[in-house]
Amino acid sequence: FLSETAAALCLSAGYRAAGDRMWQGLTLLFALLPCALVQLSLVFIHRDVSRDRPLVLLLHLLQLGPLV
Numbered sequence: 202f203l204s205e206t207a208a209a210l211c212l213s214a215g216y217r218a219a220g221d222r223m224w225q226g227l228t229l230l231f232a233l234l235p236c237a238l239v240q241l242s243l244v245f246i247h248r249d250v251s252r253d254r255p256l257v258l259l260l261h262l263l264q265l266g267p268l269v
Contacts, residue, residue, distance in 0.1 A: 210229075
C-alpha cells in the first residue's frame with residue numbers, strides 16, 4: 202500500500218517535471234482518493250459499531266496491514 206502510493210507520487214512528480222498537468226492530476230486523484238475513502242469509511246464504521254471493539258480493531262489493522 203505504501204509503496205504503491207510512493208510510486209504514484211513519484212510518477213506524479215515526473216509528470217509535473219514534464220509539464221503534463223492532466224496526467225499529474227489524474228495520477229494524484231487515483232492515488233489519494235482511495236486512501237481518503239477508506240479512512241472515511243472506517244470513521245463511519247467506527248461510529249456505527251462503537252460497542253464492537255474487536256471489529257473496529259480488525260478493520261484498522263487491515264488498513265494498516267503493510268505497516269504492521
